[in-house]
Structure formats: structure tokens, C-alpha cells
Amino acid sequence: MTANQSETISTKIWREEPEPDNPFAARACYCSGYDVYGDLLGKITWIEYVWLLFRLDPPTPVQKTLLEGLAVGLANPGPRDPSIHAAMSAGVGGSTHASALIAAIAVGAGNLGGAREVLTAMQYWAQCGTDLDAWRGIIATPPVEERTDVWPAMEHTPGFDPNGARCPTPVRQLLDHLATHSDGAILPWLAAHRETLEQCAASPLAFSGVAAATLHELGFSPEQGEMLFLMLRLPGAAAHALEQHMNWARFPFFGSGLTLTDDPGPVARTGKQP
Amino acid sequence: MTGPAMLKEFEDNWVTAMGAWFPGERVVLRGKDVLSDLGRRPWMEYLVYAITGRESPELARLIEGIWAISCSYPDPRLWNNRVAALAGTSRSTGVLAIASAVSVTEATLYGLRPIKRAMDFFYRADSKLKQGQSLEEVIRTELKSFRVVSGYGRPIAETDERISPLLRFAKTLGKGNGPYVKLALQVHDYLKNSRYKNQINIAALAAAILADEGLSPEDLYNLATLAFVAGMFPCYIDARQKPEGALYPLRTTRINYRGAETRHWG
Structure with a gap:
């Protein structure tokens, strides 16, 4: 064991218990307290599970x-x-x-x-x-951002x-x-x-x-x-x-849908422009 | 070693000769100091060294020329570039545009798959020829197995306008005359005069030129990954500069529906 093993992933979403013969495999996985494969599976719909992952509590029917x-x-x-x-x-x-x-x-x-x-x-x-x-x-x-960002305005x-x-x-x-x-x-x-x-x-x-x-x-x-x-x-x-x-x-290529406005024209094989 | 024992061996333990950053101090790549040595060389030499471990300004210049001539067509109709242009017209970020377009370049009809497979074909063909098979037998077997010879034939256009310029460029470096280029042109002559009519495309020529330099298909694949980006940026920038949503809008009648008749659920 090295000193780095004190580094952990902190999460409120997910807890695991290890298999007895393999610390790298989970015996049970809990999502916000619910046993995913031992309890939720078969009871919960996909959309409810997505909700649970994001919100950590079940959704109301509405x-x-x-x-x-x-x-x-x-x-x-x-x-x-x-x-x-x-x-x-x-x-x-x-x-x-x-x-x-x-x-x-x-x-x-x-x-x-x-x-x-x-x-x-x-x-x-x-x-x-x-x-x-x-x-x-x-x-x-x-609202206008004062400074620039990777996202366009x-x-x-x-x-x-x-x-x-x-x-x-x-x-x-x-x-x-x-x-x-x-x-x-x-x-x-x-x-x-x-x-x-x-x-x-x-x-x-x-x-x-x-x-x-x-x-x-x-x-x-x-x-x-x-x-x-x-x-x-x-x-x-x-x-x-x-x-x-x-x-x-059979998929649109827009073959005639592009007009080039800055075209030097065909270049001779020597590589020099005519 | 496999299984949990292997995972335990590697737990918090990555042993590598490739490289590392020593925070606030220095960087090493494949046994060389970056800040005082590699970082002062042209970027393409750095990339070739990073991928292959080879220090060769000559090889870097050859690959750079192949990139410049072959790969970066600034046309938003081309499928990988179209993704970058669509990202521009939808006002996504430049990095998302380029990263997604690069990922789409790993295609079957063009891009990374033909490039890697073309070199693999030349190595397999060369091996079979040395075992005594004829070129015709090799090509026929390839066609029977895979229906295509990678690097030959092309969607949209029959001939490849890049072949002559690339050969001319390669010859300025004293390249383009090696045995794999000769083999590539022999395959071209055979296929062009066969019922398949397929002609050599740039993937085969680039692969052959670099096979003559001793690169592996994996090296070629890694080296070609970013080769297309100089054609993608103009497509993204152009779409960003035009009105949002302006790139090839499609009216509803452009959907040629061929599915089930209208019906009701439940």
C-alpha cells in the first residue's frame, strides 16, 4: 500500500461494498442509499433512476x-x-x-x-x-458578460x-x-x-x-x-x-450548394499560378 | 499477470519511460528534457518523437507535407468538416467542434480507417509476395475477404487530385521511390484496369510513403489523428461568422420518409 491510497473520491451519489475475493469489484452498489441491483432493479423506471442520480431522492408522481x-x-x-x-x-x-x-x-x-x-x-x-x-x-x-468565455455570446x-x-x-x-x-x-x-x-x-x-x-x-x-x-x-x-x-x-451532399468567392483559379502543374 | 493481482500491482503505481511533469520544475518526454531540448524543436518533430520515439527532422518534414497536401480540405460539405461547421452554426464551442469532427474522421470511407488499413494491406501484401504469391492473387484474396482494397477507390470523385502533388513533394525530399510506393502504384495499375476501376487514393499513397520510412500502422494512425484539423477550423469559423442556423437549413419536405403509414399508439 502506498501513501496515495488515502486519496479518495468523495460522493453523495454512490457507495460500494467489495466482493470478498476482489477489492476491485463491487458486491453491492448503493445509489443515494438504495441498493441498485438488490432493490431498485425491477421496481424503478429509467427516468426515476435518472432523477435519483441527479437529485438523490425519488421523484413525486408529478x-x-x-x-x-x-x-x-x-x-x-x-x-x-x-x-x-x-x-x-x-x-x-x-x-x-x-x-x-x-x-x-x-x-x-x-x-x-x-x-x-x-x-x-x-x-x-x-x-x-x-x-x-x-x-x-x-x-x-x-445580461452581457464583461469578460470573454469559450462559449459564444x-x-x-x-x-x-x-x-x-x-x-x-x-x-x-x-x-x-x-x-x-x-x-x-x-x-x-x-x-x-x-x-x-x-x-x-x-x-x-x-x-x-x-x-x-x-x-x-x-x-x-x-x-x-x-x-x-x-x-x-x-x-x-x-x-x-x-x-x-x-x-x-443517398444523403445530402449539397454538391451545388457552395459558392467560393475567393478563388485563385486553377493552378498550373508547376505549382505556379497562371 | 491478470485479474485482481494485476490491478493490485498497478494500484497507485504507474511505471513509465514515456514522460512526466515535475510540478514547478521540469518536463520529460521519452528520456529528453522538454524545456531545454525538445521544446526548442519544431512542433511536428516533437509530435513525431512523442508518437514514434524517432528523432528525425526529415521524417517530420515528410509527415508535415503529407498533412498539408492531403488532409485539411476546408469544405463544410465533407462529413467530418460538416460536424465542425454545424457546431459553428449552432453556436457551440470551437473545441467541441474540432474534437467531435476529429472523432468523426475515424471513418470507413475516408480518414483514419483507410489510412491504417492501407498500410496494413501493403505489409501483408509484401509478405505474401515474398512467399511467392502473384500480385493478382494477393489483390483477389483481399477483395474476396474484404470487398475493397483499402486506399483504392473514393466516394464523390473517381480520381484523387492529391496523388501527383504529393509524389512531387515527396521527391523534393528524396522520397516516394521506395518499394512500398512502387507496390502501391502496381496495385493501382491492376485495379484501374480491372472491372473494379478503383484508383489509388491519398490514403494508400501516404501509407506507402510512410511504410517506406518503416512506420507501423499504429504509428501512422496516431500521426494522422490531428492531420485534418486545419480544414475544420475554417469551417467552424465561417459558420460562426454567418447568421446562426444558416448552414444548410433543411425544410420539412427534404425528409424522404419511407416508413410505416401513420398509425396510433395503444
């Missing part, structure tokens, strides 16, 4: 219903969505399956319809709650689609479903004030906005919401990437 509904609503943004497009771009060239999900996460992480937008929108919810005047103020004068009101026309029907359907099942204040308020907020933002509510409101109402932190949004959109990315496996010849 909380479970809302997170489950949101998970269904986010599971597949469809093949036109940039994150799914990225996953399919991995699929068509026969890239590794992991890279398809990495691509979906990277492209779906950003400020436009991505997880960072959800985080920022949740910060708006934390600041404004159900105060319409506060929303009007933050939309008119959004927001270019639109988070949770709203800058390229939208009116709120798409599926976004309204998801919001209505969640607001109907809610026992909180946020989702019913958003459903009632959606059009007012859309007028303030000059753009329609997006799925990212519904996700942010739901996750805020459920008590998740913005950082937890960002993580959950990244995770919950992966099923569609995986399915579409597999469907397009090596399908490059």
Missing part, C-alpha cells in the same frame, strides 16, 4: 410524469436538426458509433437550440420567475427560435402537455404568457425554452438542466446515425 414527458419530447429532434445532422454525418461515412454521439453532443451543446441555451434560459427563469415585467426587462436588456433570447415564424405545433403540444400535468407555477404561467413573451423576444418559443421552463420548475439547477438536455436528445441521434450507416450516396 415530477416523474413531467420529466418523462420532457424526455419523450426531446428524444428525437428529427433529422433536420443540426445535432442529428451531425450524427448522421458520422453515420454516412462509416465513422465510429461513439463519434456519432460525440458529434450530436458537440453540435447540440450550443446557444442555438442546444444545451447551453437551456442553461442560459434556466438562469433567466431563476432571475425572473413568473414576473412578466422582469422578463420584459431581461429580454430588452439581456448569446445572439437571441434564450429559449426562443430566432429563425422561427410562429410557435411550431409540436412545441405548443409539448408545453400544453407539461403545463396540464404540472403542479407548479412555471409551466402554467409560460403556457398563459407564451405569446406575450414571444412578442417581447420577437421570436417564437422553442423546444429549448420548454425544456428550460420544465427543468426549472422541477428544481434542477441550470447546470443539471444542461446535462439532462444533452443526454435526453441522444436517442434520436443514435437511431438516425445507424439508419444512415454508409448511406453517403
Whole structure:
């Protein structure tokens, strides 16, 4: 045993007991006190287990219903969505399956319809709650970071689609479903004030906005919401990437969809420009 | 040694000749001091040394030229670059864009898989030729086993515009005339005149040039991992500079649905 063995991983999430013949294998695993394989397995749904991992206590029936509904609503943004497009771009060239999900996460992480937008929108919810005047103020004068960051600055009101026309029907359907099942204040308020907020933002509510409101109402932190949004959109990315496996010849290449405006023209074989 | 005994042996115990950081003091890579020695050399020489353990400005220059000519096409339509561009249009970070695009470069039709497999093919083919098989037998066996000869044929375009420039560059360094390059061109001549019509692509030529330098497929794979990034950055930057969501938006009619008829759940 070396001195470094005093270094440990501190966690409130996970406890293990070792197998008697192998200290590197667990005999039992406990998630926030529950025996995962000896108790939870067979009793708990996947979405309840996800909740437990993040929140360390079981969800109420309403909380479970809302997170489950949101998970269904986010599971597949469809093949036109940039994150799914990225996953399919991995699929068509026969890239590794992991890279398809990495691509979906990277492209779906950003400020436009991505997880960072959800985080920022949740910060708006934390600041404004159900105060319409506060929303009007933050939309008119959004917070600006004094110093730069790796993340691009927001270019639109988070949770709203800058390229939208009116709120798409599926976004309204998801919001209505969640607001109907809610026992909180946020989702019913958003459903009632959606059009007012859309007028303030000059753009329609997006799925990212519904996700942010739901996750805020459920008590998740913005950082937890960002993580959950990244995770919950992966099923569609995986399915579409597999469907397009090596399908490059029947996948959009946009062959005539690029115009080069700074072109030196063909260069002679000597390497010198004509 | 395997199992728990092996894990106990390695518990808090990583013995390595590769390198280490001595905080606040110095860094060592493969037995050389970084701050006073390796750090003063060109970055490509550092990378080649890190991966292969070989100190060779000549090899580093050859690999750098292969990278520059072959790998970094700044076109967002190419699938790995498209991921970087999509990250830009979605306002993700630059590192997420490049890291994900690099991971997608580990593809079957292009990128890392053909590069590694092409070199592996040349080594296996050379071994079979030395055992007395004909080139035709070797190629036919490869096609029968794998349906393709890695490094030959190309999606989107038939010919590879990079072959002549790379050969010309290699010759400026006195390279490109070795036995594996000759073998690669012989395979090209055979396949081009066969019913397969496949022509040599850059993966095969780069692999052959570096096989003549004695690199292993694993060395080549590691060395090629970052070769594509100079084409990815422009795609990300360009998409970042254009309106958000502007890269190849698709209207709903661009989905050519071929699945089940509309039905109801439950």
C-alpha cells in the first residue's frame, strides 16, 4: 500500500461494498442509499433512476410524469436538426458509433437550440420567475458578460427560435402537455404568457425554452438542466446515425450548394499560378 | 499477470519511460528534457518523437507535407468538416467542434480507417509476395475477404487530385521511390484496369510513403489523428461568422420518409 491510497473520491451519489475475493469489484452498489441491483432493479423506471442520480431522492408522481414527458419530447429532434445532422454525418461515412454521439453532443451543446441555451434560459427563469415585467426587462436588456468565455455570446433570447415564424405545433403540444400535468407555477404561467413573451423576444418559443421552463420548475439547477438536455436528445441521434450507416450516396451532399468567392483559379502543374 | 493481482500491482503505481511533469520544475518526454531540448524543436518533430520515439527532422518534414497536401480540405460539405461547421452554426464551442469532427474522421470511407488499413494491406501484401504469391492473387484474396482494397477507390470523385502533388513533394525530399510506393502504384495499375476501376487514393499513397520510412500502422494512425484539423477550423469559423442556423437549413419536405403509414399508439 502506498501513501496515495488515502486519496479518495468523495460522493453523495454512490457507495460500494467489495466482493470478498476482489477489492476491485463491487458486491453491492448503493445509489443515494438504495441498493441498485438488490432493490431498485425491477421496481424503478429509467427516468426515476435518472432523477435519483441527479437529485438523490425519488421523484413525486408529478415530477416523474413531467420529466418523462420532457424526455419523450426531446428524444428525437428529427433529422433536420443540426445535432442529428451531425450524427448522421458520422453515420454516412462509416465513422465510429461513439463519434456519432460525440458529434450530436458537440453540435447540440450550443446557444442555438442546444444545451447551453437551456442553461442560459434556466438562469433567466431563476432571475425572473413568473414576473412578466422582469422578463420584459431581461429580454430588452439581456445580461452581457464583461469578460470573454469559450462559449459564444448569446445572439437571441434564450429559449426562443430566432429563425422561427410562429410557435411550431409540436412545441405548443409539448408545453400544453407539461403545463396540464404540472403542479407548479412555471409551466402554467409560460403556457398563459407564451405569446406575450414571444412578442417581447420577437421570436417564437422553442423546444429549448420548454425544456428550460420544465427543468426549472422541477428544481434542477441550470447546470443539471444542461446535462439532462444533452443526454435526453441522444436517442434520436443514435437511431438516425445507424439508419444512415454508409448511406453517403443517398444523403445530402449539397454538391451545388457552395459558392467560393475567393478563388485563385486553377493552378498550373508547376505549382505556379497562371 | 491478470485479474485482481494485476490491478493490485498497478494500484497507485504507474511505471513509465514515456514522460512526466515535475510540478514547478521540469518536463520529460521519452528520456529528453522538454524545456531545454525538445521544446526548442519544431512542433511536428516533437509530435513525431512523442508518437514514434524517432528523432528525425526529415521524417517530420515528410509527415508535415503529407498533412498539408492531403488532409485539411476546408469544405463544410465533407462529413467530418460538416460536424465542425454545424457546431459553428449552432453556436457551440470551437473545441467541441474540432474534437467531435476529429472523432468523426475515424471513418470507413475516408480518414483514419483507410489510412491504417492501407498500410496494413501493403505489409501483408509484401509478405505474401515474398512467399511467392502473384500480385493478382494477393489483390483477389483481399477483395474476396474484404470487398475493397483499402486506399483504392473514393466516394464523390473517381480520381484523387492529391496523388501527383504529393509524389512531387515527396521527391523534393528524396522520397516516394521506395518499394512500398512502387507496390502501391502496381496495385493501382491492376485495379484501374480491372472491372473494379478503383484508383489509388491519398490514403494508400501516404501509407506507402510512410511504410517506406518503416512506420507501423499504429504509428501512422496516431500521426494522422490531428492531420485534418486545419480544414475544420475554417469551417467552424465561417459558420460562426454567418447568421446562426444558416448552414444548410433543411425544410420539412427534404425528409424522404419511407416508413410505416401513420398509425396510433395503444
